[in-house]
Amino acid sequence: MPKTKSSISEPAEGAVRTVHPRPLSPHISRYGWSVTMATSICHRMTGVFLTAGLVMMGWWILAVTSLQEDRFAEFYGFLHSPLGKLLILGWRFSIAFHICNGIRHLIWDIGYGFKPSSARSGSIIVIIASILLTAILYWVTFMRWFPLD
Amino acid sequence: MARKNYQDKSIRSNADLMTHLRNHGSAQHGAGHWLWQRLTSLVLMGLMIWFTFALFEIRDAKQNMIVVWMAQPLNTGLLIATIGLGFVHAVLGMQVVIDDYIHHTSLRWFLRLSLYGVFGFLGLFVVLALLRVSALVTVFQAAQAG
Numbered sequence: 001m002p003k004t005k006s007s008i009s010e011p012a013e014g015a016v017r018t019v020h021p022r023p024l025s026p027h028i029s030r031y032g033w034s035v036t037m038a039t040s041i042c043h044r045m046t047g048v049f050l051t052a053g054l055v056m057m058g059w060w061i062l063a064v065t066s067l068q069e070d071r072f073a074e075f076y077g078f079l080h081s082p083l084g085k086l087l088i089l090g091w092r093f094s095i096a097f098h099i100c101n102g103i104r105h106l107i108w109d110i111g112y113g114f115k116p117s118s119a120r121s122g123s124i125i126v127i128i129a130s131i132l133l134t135a136i137l138y139w140v141t142f143m144r145w146f147p148l149d
Numbered sequence: 150m151a152r153k154n155y156q157d158k159s160i161r162s163n164a165d166l167m168t169h170l171r172n173h174g175s176a177q178h179g180a181g182h183w184l185w186q187r188l189t190s191l192v193l194m195g196l197m198i199w200f201t202f203a204l205f206e207i208r209d210a211k212q213n214m215i216v217v218w219m220a221q222p223l224n225t226g227l228l229i230a231t232i233g234l235g236f237v238h239a240v241l242g243m244q245v246v247i248d249d250y251i252h253h254t255s256l257r258w259f260l261r262l263s264l265y266g267v268f269g270f271l272g273l274f275v276v277l278a279l280l281r282v283s284a285l286v287t288v289f290q291a292a293q294a295g
Contacts, residue, residue, distance in 0.1 A: 048246060051239040058232060058275045064215045065282040072212040095197060102190050109187060140205060 035123040043101045046094035053091045096133035100126045182241055189238040196231045219279060220286035229276050236272045240264055 063075035078084050104122050107113050113122055207218055218224055243264055251257040 044246060047239075047242045051243055054232070054235045054239050055271065057235075058271050061219070061228065061232070061275050062278055064212060064219060065278040067212075067216065067282070067285075069212060095201075099194055099197065102194070106187065106190070137201070 034120070035127070036119050039101055039104075039123040039126055042097060043105075046098045046101075049090060049094045050098055053087075053094065056087075056091075092137045093130065093134045096137065097126070097130035100130045100133070182244075185237065186241045189234045189241075192230070192234055193238055196227060196234070199227060200231055216282055217286060220283045222283070225279050225283045228279055232272055232275050232279075236268045240268050 060075060063071045066072070079088070104113070104126055107122075113119060203224070207215055210218070219228060244261060247257060247260045247264065251260060
C-alpha cells in the first residue's frame with residue numbers, strides 16, 4: 001500500500017510548531033460488544049415484550065369479565081398452545097430482567113454506580129439475578145404441579 | 150406577541166418560537182416524561198410482585214371463581230392500578246423506542262398516535278370491564294343475602 005502524505009503531518013512553511021499526526025477518534029470501524037451494552041438493549045427488548053404482555057393481561061381481564069365461557073376458553077386455549085407457553089417463558093424472564101435492571105436504573109438516578117467497573121459488575125449481577133429469578137418462578141410452578149408434602 | 154399566538158408557557162420570545170418551529174431544542178416535557186417513567190416504575194414493581202403471587206393462586210381456577218376474585222374491592226383496585234400505571238409506563242417506553250428508531254416524521258407521528266389511541270382505548274375498556282363485573286357481583290351477592 002503506497003504511503004500517502006497527509007497534509008496534517010507536513011509542517012507548514014515557516015511554522016513554529018510542528019503538527020504531529022494523531023490517531024483518529026472515534027474508531028468507527030472498531031466496535032465490540034460489552035456486557036453493559038447487552039443489558040441496555042436487553043432492557044429495551046424486554047420492555048417492548050412486556051408491553052405485549054400487558055396487552056395479553058388486558059385480553060385476560062376482558063375474556064374473564066365477559067362472563068362468556070367461549071371467550072374464556074379461547075383465551076386459555078391460546079395460553080396453553082405451544083406459542084402461548086413459549087410467550088409465558090419469555091414473560092417470566094422479561095419481568096425478572098426488567099425489574100432487576102430497572103432497580104439498577106433507579107440506583108443510577110440516585111447517583112451511584114457510574115464507574116465503568118461498577119457498571120460492568122452491575123450488569124453481571126443483573127444477568128445472574130434475573131436468570132435465578134426466572135428459575136425460581138419456574139420452580140414455584142413445578143412445586144404446584146408436584147408438591148413435596 | 151409570541152405567547153399570544155402560541156399558547157405555550159415555555160415560549161417567551163420570538164427567538165424561542167423560531168427555535169420551537171424549527172424543531173430545535175427542548176420540547177419542554179422531557180422532565181415530566183422522565184419523572185413519570187420513574188414514579189410508575191416504583192409502584193409497578195410492588196404491583197408486579199403482588200400480581201405474580203395472585204397468578205399462582207388463581208391459575209387453576211375456573212372462570213366464575215376468577216370473576217369473584219376480580220370483583221373483590223382490593224383486587225379490582227390493584228388490577229386497575231396495574232393496568233393503568235402499566236399502560237402509562239409502557240406508552241412512555243414505547244414512545245422512546247419509536248422516537249429512537251423511526252426517523253420518518255409522518256410515520257413516527259402515525260405510530261405515536263396509534264400507540265396513544267390503542268392503549269388509551271384498551272385501558273378504558275379494561276377498567277370499565279373490571280368496574281362492571283365488580284358491580285354485578287356486588288349486586289348479585291346483595292340479592293342472595295337479602
